[in-house]
Amino acid sequence: MxxxxxxxxxxxxxxxxxxxxxxxxxxxxxxxxxxxxxxxxxxxxxxxxxxxPDKQSLLFDLLRGHMDELLTARAQERVPDTPLAQLEAFSKFHIRFHLERPLAVFISYMELRNLTPENFATIEELRRRYEGQLETILRDGHEAGAFHVVDTKITTLAIIAMLNGVNTWYRSGGRLSLPEVEAIYWDMVRKAVT
Amino acid sequence: MxxxxxxxxxxxxxxxxxxxxxxxxxxxxxxxxxxxxxxxxxxxxxxxxxxxPDKQSLLFDLLRGHMDELLTARAQERVPDTPLAQLEAFSKFHIRFHLERPLAVFISYMELRNLTPENFATIEELRRRYEGQLETILRDGHEAGAFHVVDTKITTLAIIAMLNGVNTWYRSGGRLSLPEVEAIYWDMVRKAVT
DNA sequence: GCTTGATCTGAACAGGTGTTCAGTTAATCT
DNA sequence: AGATTAACTGAACACCTGTTCAGATCAAGC
Missing domain, CATH: 1.10.10.60 (Homeodomain-like)
Known part of the structure; x- marks a missing residue:
């Protein structure tokens, strides 16, 4: 055969x-x-x-593809005028995008250590670029007096961690709809920085 | 030999x-x-x-030992009177305990899927018991009018996720001391629920 | 209808896997 | 000093690992 x-x-x-x-x-x-x-x-x-070519590339291509999609989708979003509106747009975009791809998000966080050093550096750079967008929003808002943040870098990481947490429990068709989840998380993010 | x-x-x-x-x-x-x-x-x-007895037990014993320590240490903490003070105590305890055992915390979240179903159920029950304590604080505070939370269960998970995020970046001897980290995170948690 | 090339099989490679155990050695007890 | 036992070695077990490749087969182009 x-x-x-x-x-x-x-x-x-x-x-x-x-x-x-x-x-x-x-x-x-x-x-x-x-x-x-x-x-x-x-x-x-x-x-x-x-x-x-090999098993490693299979993993790497999945992660790079996911990060490329993330940055591309984010780049196509409209950027509002005020820092507060920007933070709301970012938070809701993040939740929506991540809830649509639970598996890719999951391995993108869990399998980083199984990448070769070069591949890891590539993914890390893409992630840094994405999280940098949130950090910029927070810094701008802080300088404009719209946000009260003690430490911009840590607040960035804390918000990302909180938003990512949604993937640990959300199942589509569950008790809450996507807009409801977006609203709940945005409410917490907004209050945490103002 | x-x-x-x-x-x-x-x-x-x-x-x-x-x-x-x-x-x-x-x-x-x-x-x-x-x-x-x-x-x-x-x-x-x-x-x-x-x-x-085997490799699986080696993993399970590490996870169960960690969860036992967590629950024991938490049980020995003094419980303040007001919901707000309870939430502060929980947040700071969580950060302190987790920063002292980065490796055990890490594998406790990453290696759950490598447990046999029985072992997984055991660990999951212990984790549920711990997170339930935070949920109780939030519910009590909500009923007493001290907190404004849209959804107690989700807020619990969001706070846990945010606090756990500290382990992704904190290195002892770094820019911030433990009390500073505790203060920054407690500030965000407090504002997110009031 | 025949040729060509893409697609897949099945076997093989060298090495790694968790686990067991008879045999050997060092520490402890009498 | 001698016997006992806890601690460990080294080899073996059956099986799984990622990867390669000659050969077989099907789909497409002329």
Whole structure:
């Protein structure tokens, strides 16, 4: 046996990435074998190497793709005039974007240590760029007298951590709708900095 | 060769747990082999089995030990009268306790998925018990009119997430002292709920 | 209809995995 | 000093790991 009926690169390729994303999120990068991913796709392990040079690239491409999407989506958002409105837009954007991609968000935080040093540096730089946007909003708002923040850097990290926490409990179709969640978190963020 | 000079159960035992904690935190449970742990201790892999029935127990004992310490330490804290003072005490206790054990905190959040279902349920119950204390404070304060919280359960998780975030950046001997960090976070928590 | 190239299989590679255990040594007890 | 036992080694077990590749098969282009 060899090539199977209906096999197509543009079908198998995405399925490999989907299977890897799902399995990495469930069990962790190190705990998932190439044979498990292959089984999920319905293919032999060797066939995966038509779509990725190695296992490490599979992880790295998922993380870089996620960060690229994040920065691109953020760049397309309208930027309001006042610091307060900017902070609201950022908070709600962050929650919405993250709730739409729970698995990618999850591995983007959990699997950083399984990246090679070079790959880690790349992802870290993208993350720094994103979080820097929040820090800029806070600093501008602080200088304009709109916010009361003791330490801009730490406040940035505290807000990001709080917003990311939403992924630990939110399940779509649950008790609260997305706008309700956005409102609750924005309420807490706003009060924490004013 | 066999028993080595100076070998002692009460010395090697703790060293096995320390090595496991350190390596699990660095590379993740699944990525660390028993032979790596043994090498760190300065012993052959087989000798580890004098101190743990298997690798899974090594992880579970670390997590359960951490949660036990957390609940015990919390139970020994004085409980203030007012909800606001209780929230302050909880926030500062949480930060202090977590900053003193960065590695144990780290694996307690990262390695939950590598526990067997039974072990996971045990740890989850202990965590629920701890977080329930914060939820009780928030509910009492809400009913007494001291706090303004839209959703008690979500606020609990948001605060925990924010406080846990401190472990992602704090390094002892850094720019800020422990009391300063406590003050900054308590300031944000207080404002977020009042 | 035939050729060409993309797609996949199945086996193989060298090395790593958790765990067990007979045998050996060092510390302790009498 | 001699016996006992706790502590450890080193080899072995069966199996899993990421990765490679010759060969088989299907889809597409002429």
């Amino acid at each position: 060899a090539r199977t009926a209906g096999s197509h690169s543009d079908i198998t390729g995405p399925r490999v990435r989907e299977a890897a994303l799902s399995l990495f999120a469930q069990h962790g990068y190190a705990a998932v074998s190439m044979r498990q991913i292959a089984k999920d796709v319905g293919v032999q392990a060797g066939a995966l190497y038509n779509y990725t | 066999a028993r080595t000079a100076g070998s002692h159960s009460d010395i090697t035992g703790p060293r096995v747990r320390e090595a496991a904690l350190s390596l699990f935190a660095q590379h993740g449970y699944a990525a660390v082999s028993m032979r790596q742990i043994a090498k760190d201790v300065g012993v052959q892999a087989g000798a580890l089995y004098n101190y743990t």
